[in-house]
Amino acid sequence: MITLGALGIGFLLVSLLLLIGLKGLLTARELEQECASVQDGLEGELGIMELAERIFSPADWKLIQGQGSVELTELFRRERRAVALLWVRHTSRQIRQIIREHTEAARSSRNVDFWTELRLFGRYLELRLTCGMLYAAIQAGGPLWLRGLAMHAQELSRGIADAQATFRAATRAGYSPQG
Amino acid sequence: MLSQAIWWASIALEVVLLSRGFWTRLVRQYPVFYCYISFVLLQDLVRYLAHGQSERVYEITYWATEFLGVAMGCFVVLEIYRVALAAFPGTARMARTVLLFLFLVALGAAAANTWNDSEWLIRATALQVEFSLRTIQGVSLLALVISFLFYSIPFGRNLRGILLGYTLFVTERILILTFLPPQGHHFWFYAYSASYPVVLSLWLAHLWSYKVCPQTSNRDPEDDYGRIVATTRRRLQNARGSLRKAVGP
Numbered sequence: 055m056i057t058l059g060a061l062g063i064g065f066l067l068v069s070l071l072l073l074i075g076l077k078g079l080l081t082a083r084e085l086e087q088e089c090a091s092v093q094d095g096l097e098g099e100l101g102i103m104e105l106a107e108r109i110f111s112p113a114d115w116k117l118i119q120g121q122g123s124v125e126l127t128e129l130f131r132r133e134r135r136a137v138a139l140l141w142v143r144h145t146s147r148q149i150r151q152i153i154r155e156h157t158e159a160a161r162s163s164r165n166v167d168f169w170t171e172l173r174l175f176g177r178y179l180e181l182r183l184t185c186g187m188l189y190a191a192i193q194a195g196g197p198l199w200l201r202g203l204a205m206h207a208q209e210l211s212r213g214i215a216d217a218q219a220t221f222r223a224a225t226r227a228g229y230s231p232q233g
Numbered sequence: 234m235l236s237q238a239i240w241w242a243s244i245a246l247e248v249v250l251l252s253r254g255f256w257t258r259l260v261r262q263y264p265v266f267y268c269y270i271s272f273v274l275l276q277d278l279v280r281y282l283a284h285g286q287s288e289r290v291y292e293i294t295y296w297a298t299e300f301l302g303v304a305m306g307c308f309v310v311l312e313i314y315r316v317a318l319a320a321f322p323g324t325a326r327m328a329r330t331v332l333l334f335l336f337l338v339a340l341g342a343a344a345a346n347t348w349n350d351s352e353w354l355i356r357a358t359a360l361q362v363e364f365s366l367r368t369i370q371g372v373s374l375l376a377l378v379i380s381f382l383f384y385s386i387p388f389g390r391n392l393r394g395i396l397l398g399y400t401l402f403v404t405e406r407i408l409i410l411t412f413l414p415p416q417g418h419h420f421w422f423y424a425y426s427a428s429y430p431v432v433l434s435l436w437l438a439h440l441w442s443y444k445v446c447p448q449t450s451n452r453d454p455e456d457d458y459g460r461i462v463a464t465t466r467r468r469l470q471n472a473r474g475s476l477r478k479a480v481g482p
Binding site: 163177 | 320321322323324326327330383384385386458459461462464465466468469472473475476478479
């Protein structure tokens with residue numbers, strides 16, 4: 055019975071994830087077609103880096119929120135999410151392109167090193183996986199939520215690091231909780 | 234009756250395939266593959282003759298020719314590797330390492346089995362041995378196909394046909410050996426037998442005439458692999474930095 059329940063929950067979760075993914079994919083594809091000309095201008099890898107900083111920055115968000123309009127805020131959130139999804143897809147495509155160019159150059163070289171190729175492939179998979187996770191996270195909570203989450207995680211880790219440093223200092227000074 | 238029809242259809246297709254091979258001189262391009270087809274044709278005829286004798290004679294003939302066929306198949310895989318990667322030494326090197334690794338894994342697994350149970354090889358049926366060999370062949374083909382796809386190796390129509398047909402044949406054989414009972418003339422037995430003429434037709438369609446293999450090797454005269462790797466690393470690093478900026482506080 056428990057197994058069936060777990061199976062049901064698992065199925066629901068997977069369906070939900072698929073639905074989210076599909077919805078995002080369709081939205082991004084529509085936008086991708088619309089913004090094809092814009093993308094052409096963003097081919098430079100450094101350009102896309104600056105764009106990332108801007109898309110995920112809270113500065114614009116604060117400005118819009120300061121206007122106090124619910125409609126405007128909602129519209130901004132929707133638009134920003136779509137742009138962020140488009141950016142992730144574009145970055146993912148660029149990563150694919152990098153590895154394609156690499157394989158096309160490396161396939162004819164006599165000095166190919168198996169382990170180097172394997173490491174590059176590992177890095178490529180890692181980046182593609184990051185893109186996938188980023189896509190799902192933006193789809194679920196939006197680009198700013200993602201940044202907020204990262205900041206929260208950093209604060210937490212900083213807190214742990216501080217606590218650890220205090221503990222280490224206390225241990226070094228010969229202090230023990232038992233007195 | 235149906236078995237006989239499939240048998241004769243296969244023989245007829247093999248004869249046509251061989252004739253076309255000689256006519257178009259594809260035999261020179263793919264000598265191992267055409268040797269394999271000649272062997273299969275001979276095998277069909279020998280098995281047909283043995284079928285008229287006792288069941289024991291047929292059984293011995295069947296397994297002897299079957300294992301020879303598996304061995305010949307390994308050479309076909311090597312020929313695919315040789316022809317496809319002739320202009321791409323980098324991919325050839327990668328594929329060689331992967332195939333060697335697979336071979337060592339298979340050897341290791343066999344050694345481990347022997348260590349655990351020294352009589353397993355004696356007890357193993359011919360079907361089990363064939364299943365193990367076909368699995369190794371299947372995994373090698375898979376590794377080759379992945380290497381070809383990853384390095385975007387261009388294929389000519391002829392080579393694509395050989396690879397497609399042989400992969401289909403090996404996959405079917407593995408599935409049959411895994412899921413179907415070894416004896417009896419049931420539906421799946423006929424389905425599998427009938428699929429062989431389909432594979433032959435596929436080969437015939439792809440090897441009907443000689444097509445030039447578009448091997449456009451863009452070999453760098455300096456062949457600076459270090460530079461290629463450094464460029465890719467830098468570009469991937471940029472992409473990583475960009476992704477980090479997306480979430481970084």
